[in-house]
Amino acid sequence: MYSEKVMDHFKNPRNVGEIENASGVGTVGNAKCGDIMRIFLDIDDDGIIQDVKFKTFGCGAAVATSSMATELVKGKTVQEALQVTNKAVMEALDGLPPVKVHCSLLAEEAIHAALWDYAEKNGLTIEGLEKPKDDISEEEEEEDY
Amino acid sequence: MKKMIYLDNAATTRTAPEVVEAMLPYFSEFYGNASTVYEFGGKSKEAISKAREIIAGGIGARENEIYFTAGGSESDNWALKAAAEAYKSKGKHIITSKIEHHAILHTCQWLEQNGYEVTYLDVDEFGVVKLDELKKAIRTDTILISIMFANNEIGTIEPVAEIGTIAREHGVLFHTDAVQAFGQVPINVDELNIDMLSSSGHKLNGPKGIGFLYIRKGVKIRSFLHGGAQERKRRAGTENVPGIVGFGKAVEMALATMKERTDKERQLRDYLMERVLKEIPFTRVNGDRTNRLPNNVNLCFQFVEGESLLIMLDMKGICGSSGSACTSGSLDPSHVLLAIGLPHEIAHGSLRLTLGSDTTREDLDYTVDAMKEIISQLREMSPLYEDYMKKNR
Numbered sequence: 001m002y003s004e005k006v007m008d009h010f011k012n013p014r015n016v017g018e019i020e021n022a023s024g025v026g027t028v029g030n031a032k033c034g035d036i037m038r039i040f041l042d043i044d045d046d047g048i049i050q051d052v053k054f055k056t057f058g059c060g061a062a063v064a065t066s067s068m069a070t071e072l073v074k075g076k077t078v079q080e081a082l083q084v085t086n087k088a089v090m091e092a093l094d095g096l097p098p099v100k101v102h103c104s105l106l107a108e109e110a111i112h113a114a115l116w117d118y119a120e121k122n123g124l125t126i127e128g129l130e131k132p133k134d135d136i137s138e139e140e141e142e143e144d145y
Numbered sequence: 146m147k148k149m150i151y152l153d154n155a156a157t158t159r160t161a162p163e164v165v166e167a168m169l170p171y172f173s174e175f176y177g178n179a180s181t182v183y184e185f186g187g188k189s190k191e192a193i194s195k196a197r198e199i200i201a202g203g204i205g206a207r208e209n210e211i212y213f214t215a216g217g218s219e220s221d222n223w224a225l226k227a228a229a230e231a232y233k234s235k236g237k238h239i240i241t242s243k244i245e246h247h248a249i250l251h252t253c254q255w256l257e258q259n260g261y262e263v264t265y266l267d268v269d270e271f272g273v274v275k276l277d278e279l280k281k282a283i284r285t286d287t288i289l290i291s292i293m294f295a296n297n298e299i300g301t302i303e304p305v306a307e308i309g310t311i312a313r314e315h316g317v318l319f320h321t322d323a324v325q326a327f328g329q330v331p332i333n334v335d336e337l338n339i340d341m342l343s344s345s346g347h348k349l350n351g352p353k354g355i356g357f358l359y360i361r362k363g364v365k366i367r368s369f370l371h372g373g374a375q376e377r378k379r380r381a382g383t384e385n386v387p388g389i390v391g392f393g394k395a396v397e398m399a400l401a402t403m404k405e406r407t408d409k410e411r412q413l414r415d416y417l418m419e420r421v422l423k424e425i426p427f428t429r430v431n432g433d434r435t436n437r438l439p440n441n442v443n444l445c446f447q448f449v450e451g452e453s454l455l456i457m458l459d460m461k462g463i464c465g466s467s468g469s470a471c472t473s474g475s476l477d478p479s480h481v482l483l484a485i486g487l488p489h490e491i492a493h494g495s496l497r498l499t500l501g502s503d504t505t506r507e508d509l510d511y512t513v514d515a516m517k518e519i520i521s522q523l524r525e526m527s528p529l530y531e532d533y534m535k536k537n538r
Binding site for chain 2: 007010011013016018027031032033034035036037038055056057058059060062063
């Protein structure tokens with residue numbers, strides 16, 4: 001069901017944990033749908049992401065996309081991190097099953113939410129960053145039978 | 146192959162070697178069509194009769210009340226759709242429960258789209274259908290009550306005798322999906338006032354692709370598959386002779402070993418539940434502690450998601466199942482766990498382990514040890530656990 005890369009990131013997730021006094025923290029998803037992601041960013045004075053950690057409650061794909069998303073933004077500038085889309089996360093994982101695409105959206109959203117929190121705390125405006133939605137995972141179609 | 150501990154016997158079971166052996170001659174030795182005149186075809190016919198006799202005996206029915214099908218889902222579809230059609234002049238109201246298998250629920254939804262009205266009864270916190278609600282739900286146009294014998298997820302055994310009595314008193318047909326129960330608990334259709342009963346071969350160490358529907362003599366029911374005269378013209382199609390023979394053998398074995406096998410499973414089941422509850426915090430047992438199928442354990446681990454848990458158990462060679470959304474292919478967790486009143490986030494962390502006749506205490510010890518490690522690992526990663534621990538520090 002999952003690619004080898006997804007399984008690798010699920011079995012050995014990168015950057016699990018939390019950052020005390022993080023520059024920005026974002027939590028997205030909801031327990032109702034079974035996925036919650038929380039991303040912690042440590043951003044230095046030059047706007048570079050020095051460290052990133054995550055915690056996720058969710059399925060294999062949710063854990064793997066969180067892990068990959070943290071890898072993709074680590075060491076990047078805020079602007080570069082903003083360009084990390086769910087597509088990029090999926091490609092880096094060699095794809096996801098169709099029913100799990102929302103997990104990659106969640107990962108993108110979690111990064112954005114953490115960046116938003118960072119911007120708010122520091123009174124900054126990050127170009128191209130919109131206020132994260134409260135819940136992004138209710139958009140799937142009902143199956144017909 | 147790596148070490149495997151198979152604890153998903155409610156999904157399917159291993160076909161018993163004796164069953165396979167009984168089936169084999171009916172592939173390439175006695176392959177005749179049972180509907181033919183010559184003696185060779187008669188061999189197949191005889192084998193079908195023998196299996197039918199065993200199965201009928203197993204539920205206290207007569208042989209001409211057993212109709213072979215391709216499995217539990219077909220039996221459920223047939224019972225509901227055909228009874229709905231045959232009794233529509235009396236009424237178009239059907240009563241079922243919220244915790245039925247999808248073979249029943251989705252068939253009911255289809256019937257609703259076709260002019261029938263369905264009442265879905267609530268269950269209590271253990272998954273038991275509320276009898277007073279059942280009585281209240283019966284109307285003059287109610288034609289059928291369909292309540293499962295035992296639930297496939299949480300193992301709860303329904304008050305089938307009481308339901309049968311209520312149905313009989315009101316002159317309403319009673320169908321029960323006994324796919325999980327047959328071979329695990331004694332069933333007598335006359336004592337329990339059951340009019341129709343669905344069963345499946347592969348849940349009791351028989352082959353896949355074979356099942357039966359019991360239809361009490363006198364119940365009006367339409368053909369399901371039209372064609373030849375097989376199954377008293379009710380279910381056309383050349384009989385699956387090896388499947389039927391294997392099913393018969395599996396039922397014979399299940400009935401002969403029931404007492405001893407289920408006593409042992411019950412002990413192991415209780416041992417597994419006790420160890421887990423004692424050794425893993427924030428855990429609950431779903432369903433009733435004792436009024437449940439002898440081989441069923443269903444647990445919820447707070448702050449943990451079911452699919453992750455299953456993948457990690459699989460890495461240790463343990464096969465289980467979960468009612469989380471991710472494993473159901475939708476966004477909602479199991480309808481059964483929601484019906485017994487669990488909040489979504491807890492229902493997502495469910496794990497069902499169903500034992501088999503060859504499950505050992507060592508298997509379960511290995512499984513609990515693995516679970517302890519995996520669950521604490523997943524909780525370390527869970528933002529829900531982090532929030533809870535911070536709040537309750």
